[in-house]
Structure formats: structure tokens, C-alpha cells
Amino acid sequence: MAEKPKILLTNDDGLYSAGLRASYDALKDIGEVFVVAPAVQRSGVGRSISIMEPIRVSKVSANGMVSFAVDGTPTDAVIIGIHEIIGELPDLVVSGINLGENISTEAVTTSGTVGAALEAATQGSAAIAISLEVPDIDKFEFVFKPYNFSLAKTVLRKLAKNILSKGMPEGVDVLNVNVPSKPSGGVEITKLARRLYITRIEERLDPRGRKYYWIDGVEIDDAEEGTDLHALRNGKVSITPLTLDSTARIDFDKLRRWLDE
Template identity: 70%
Template structure:
């Protein structure tokens, strides 16, 4: 029996990265593509529990896609329980247009968080992103990006996961592919603490009312062994992630501290 593979993303159904994932995986099993209708970057693991969700089957870029008017997490849930009807053998989120690095990405990226949702539901999961300049990530009419290395890396890792599963204690593999790779070697990394130095810019509209842009200045350097360090040095970064966010502390000591 062919393994069932669910592909999703947070860039929307027209993303060239979605098609790249499909091309890399289409002959590895029974592939289903379920994705948000529009760009949903940065929504994290939000879920539509207060509004109804609609889903339509469409043909985009040569693929049959189930388009969901909700979040990436919504797409995963509908993909599992309405489209496939069972837990898939593998969920792949991406290929995202732009890297997803550090603890910030784990909590805010729709790409990573949809993979986490898949893992929570019981599937093996991969999130994969391709590094690119900020000004190219959200272009209305994007140019053709070079997905060749990302596709080879995704295919290699997907085949390994489908064959052998994930290591004990690992729920998601967060993969980041450099735009200019030194070679195709994969480096296993830990999450850097931060990718951006947060900034807030106050502006005024034509009527003089205040509004704000939240943005960040990218951190160029990071400790060796982190995902940022590997990517900035031209290596493919793979970070093993667990859905269990419990801190590794001495519970008894913490209880004594709380009850002093």
C-alpha cells in the first residue's frame, strides 16, 4: 500500500514552493495537497474555532489542490479528517518562501506550526523553508526561484522518514535550505534564541492618526551549532523539534521555590 502524504504551506495555494514540494514527493506515495487560499505567514498555530471554514477543490499549477479559506492549521485538520479520512504517514509543510529559524519561528511560523499540528494529530512531519531576501518573499508576481536543492533535500529526508520513521523524542524536522549552499551536507542544529531584534516604528496616516509597523532587524551572527549559524555558513540546517515544550527543570526544586 502506498504511503499517504499530505502537503500544505502558509504561503497559499499559488506558491511556487507548494508546487516544488509536490514535484519532489509525487511519486513517493499517494499525495494530497491542502493549503490556505491566501498568504497566511506569521499566523502560528491559530485555528478557526469561532468562524466556519470553506474548502474548494481547484486545479493550480498542474496540481489538484484543496483550497481552505482558513489558517495552515485549519488546512492540516481538514486535510486529515475530511480529505484523506485518516492520519497520513507524512505531513510536509512548505517549501516556504523564506527561512524559518530560531525559537521565534517555532511559535509564529505557519509553516512550522502546521507541521506541529500534524505531529500532534499523530503524523510524522517535516517543515521545510528556502532562504531568500525579505523583499522577494511576498511579491505579487514572484520570479522563478531555484528550488532544485530544496527539492533534493526534501525528497531525501522524506524517503528516510517514510522508511525508518522519526528518532525517539522527535516530532518535527525543521529544515532550512540556504540560497547559496557550500555543499549538500546536512547539519543537525538547535534553535537559536532569536532571529530578529524587534523594532516598532510609529507612523501617521494622511489624517494624522497614529499607526505602527512591527518589524525586526535580522541577527547576522549566532552561536555555532544553531540553525542560524549553519544557514549563514551555507549549510542545510535540520532542527529536531518536540511538541512537548515542558522545561527540563527539577520539578521538586521548582515546587519548593513556588511554595516558599
């Protein structure tokens, strides 16, 4: 009997996220799933890695899953999952289902969900980052809530099966998937929107009269057609192919002339 493909499952919302359990349910019968995720909420840490402090790992039962709780970042979880828990490169790494969409160029560099998938691709594995659009008020309430993950699970399962049977599409390192909260039907292959938020800083005073700041953002209204933001706002599932090579696609001779001027 053929050995089941090995799937590493992680996230940045922590072990007790409803989205992690939803991913597990979608994948558990198509592969051997290893759940290795941050012990607590680690959203917004991007692809940061713990190199100045030790990382502790505990085997626990969380949301009905045997899991490995990593006292570190999503990237730490991927590295430890591959090299220590599984002990070899998995056939697929899935990061998510994240609570809150991860779209635009901003998300690629700040999202722990996408960061984990990028690390998996760097290690040599096929990788999916998948996120579910949720109301703004819920994005930072990291508790177990009964969101409707049915479409996200269906999309994840189909993509996972495709990758496990055919491999990743040529030239693609990560599939960044975003699922709308109110789907209108259909899937779009998209590019990254340039920005999602206009940065806003809120200044406050603590009880002792000292200043502190909250970094916030106002969503941009304009969504260019063909982008992940446009697709999601129109109720479409967005699938954006990402590559690890961030080199600008320009004529190098033009850049040399620019330098010499």
C-alpha cells in the same frame, strides 16, 4: 501491488506559491500526494485555528496540481486534510517549501509553516516543515518566482523517503528544515537559536493624521555555533528536531524549593 503511502502537502504561502509546487514535484512519485493549503497567503499566523468562523473548502486546479483551497489557516488545512480530504492519518505531512527561512525560537511560535507541521504531529502524523532562505526583499512578495528549489527538493525527497521507510527518529515530532540560498555544502543537525530579530516598531501617520504602526525587526548578528541560524549563515542545510513537549528540562525539586522560599 503495495498501496502508495499517503502524503499531505500544505503551506502558509497559499496555493499559488512556487514552493508548494516544488514540494509536489519532489514527492509526487514516492507517494499519493494530497495538496490541501490555504487559499491565500497566511504567513505568521503560527498554529492559530478557526473556531469562531466557518471554513470553506474548494477543489481547484492551481499550478498544475489538483488542490483543495482552504479558506482558513495552515492548521485548518491540516485538520481538514486529515479528517475530511484523506479521511485517515497520512503517512507523512509536509509543510512548505516556504519562501523565507523559519529559524530560531521565534519561528516555532509564529510561523504558519511550522505551525502546520506541529498540528500534524499532534494529530499523530510524521511531519516535516521545510523552508528556503530568500532575500529579505522577497519574503513578503508572495508571487510565483523562479527560485532555485533544487537543493530543497533533494533534501525533502531524501527525508521523506527515510521517514516513510524507517519512521521518525525516536523522540522527534517534527523536523524543521531550512535550506540556504547560497549553499556551501553539508547538512547540520541543529538546535534553535534563541532569537533572530531585535524587535523594531515603526510609527507612521495615515492621510488623516492618525497614527499606525508597522512591527519590524533587525536581524541579530550573533549566531551561536550549533544553532540553525549559525548553520544557515554558513551555507549549511539546517535540520532541527522539534518535540511537542515544551516542558522545561529542569530539576522539578529546584522549582518547588524556589516556590517555597
